[in-house]
Amino acid sequence: MENYTLITGASSGIGNAFAKAYAERGHNLIIVARSGDKLKAMARDYAEKYKIKVEYMIFDLSLENIAKAVYDEVNRRGLTVDTLVNNAGFATTGLLHTADYKIQHEEILLNVAAMTELTYLFIKGMSERGKGTVINLGSCVSFTPFPYSAVYAATKAYVLSFSESISYEYRDKGIRVLAVCPAPTQTHFFDKCGNVTDNMRTPANVVGSAFKTLEKGRKTVCKDGIITKLQAFMPRLLTRRAALNITGRISGRAWGKNNG
Numbered sequence: 557m558e559n560y561t562l563i564t565g566a567s568s569g570i571g572n573a574f575a576k577a578y579a580e581r582g583h584n585l586i587i588v589a590r591s592g593d594k595l596k597a598m599a600r601d602y603a604e605k606y607k608i609k610v611e612y613m614i615f616d617l618s619l620e621n622i623a624k625a626v627y628d629e630v631n632r633r634g635l636t637v638d639t640l641v642n643n644a645g646f647a648t649t650g651l652l653h654t655a656d657y658k659i660q661h662e663e664i665l666l667n668v669a670a671m672t673e674l675t676y677l678f679i680k681g682m683s684e685r686g687k688g689t690v691i692n693l694g695s696c697v698s699f700t701p702f703p704y705s706a707v708y709a710a711t712k713a714y715v716l717s718f719s720e721s722i723s724y725e726y727r728d729k730g731i732r733v734l735a736v737c738p739a740p741t742q743t744h745f746f747d748k749c750g751n752v753t754d755n756m757r758t759p760a761n762v763v764g765s766a767f768k769t770l771e772k773g774r775k776t777v778c779k780d781g782i783i784t785k786l787q788a789f790m791p792r793l794l795t796r797r798a799a800l801n802i803t804g805r806i807s808g809r810a811w812g813k814n815n816g
């Protein structure tokens with residue numbers, strides 16, 4: 557039986573860097589996203605370069621109940637997932653009522669619902685086999701509210717809380733759960749909304765931090781970059797209101813005038 561690492565949102569940015577890092581370590585891959593052409597080219601390149609098996613699956617993970625379709629397709633192809641990287645995600649910005657609610661709903665379905673259900677479905681097999689890894693992409697905004705990106709920050713707070721809880725539930729079942737919380741990183745993520753800072757990480761930095769955290773100790777949270785470390789520390793130093801005033805001022809400058 558051959559094991560696979562399934563990565564959502566592998567067609568670009570941080571997901572692409574995770575795919576490369578796992579390929580370099582000899583893992584077979586299942587790469588999932590909407591851009592079929594990119595996935596197809598990537599599957600061919602990585603299989604040839606790293607001498608691994610690469611399956612690609614084209615899914616829009618912001619559709620209702622889509623995780624079960626991914627799970628069924630993995631089983632139909634007779635594949636076993638021992639590592640799951642829930643990476644696909646996006647952000648909306650601006651005053652809550654100015655961003656199209658349909659898009660904010662898709663943001664919740666992708667960042668929260670698909671991530672939760674994929675974990676729910678694949679962790680059962682990992683638990684039965686006594687071995688597995690689940691990596692969920694949080695954010696620096698997992699630790700504090702972030703005005704003008706309220707829905708996104710709330711979805712990433714969910715990712716952190718969910719990951720920490722299940723890391724405890726499955727700690728004696730051979731399953732490692734890690735929430736990776738990147739600081740702003742140079743990817744297509746900011747294409748639509750514009751960035752809040754010029755102090756950017758690279759996808760390779762983020763994945764390097766994730767592997768360092770996985771390989772040493774039993775930490776559940778990988779805080780990548782100085783901005784994430786500061787944001788995670790803020791609630792320990794300040795009242796929630798004071799922290800909110802700081803993040804509100806920072807994001808207000810960048811996104812306060814965004815209309816969706």
Ligand SMILES: NC(=O)c1ccc[n+]([C@@H]2O[C@H](COP(=O)([O-])OP(=O)(O)OC[C@H]3O[C@@H](n4cnc5c(N)ncnc54)[C@H](OP(=O)(O)O)[C@@H]3O)[C@@H](O)[C@H]2O)c1
Pocket residue numbers: 564565566567568569570571588589590591592615616617618619643644645646647666693694695696737738739740741742743744745746
């Ligand atoms: N960049 C940052 O500063 C930053 C900071 C903190 C956290 N993060 C998190 O890191 C993760 C990766 O983001 P990134 O920065 O690498 O962004 P990115 O370059 O925009 O990549 C996003 C990936 O998700 C896929 N995706 C988007 N919508 C999808 C959908 N509906 N169904 C399936 N796949 C979908 C995209 O592929 P297709 O378009 O082909 O579907 C792409 O592969 C996200 O969860 C994000 O919230 C990013």
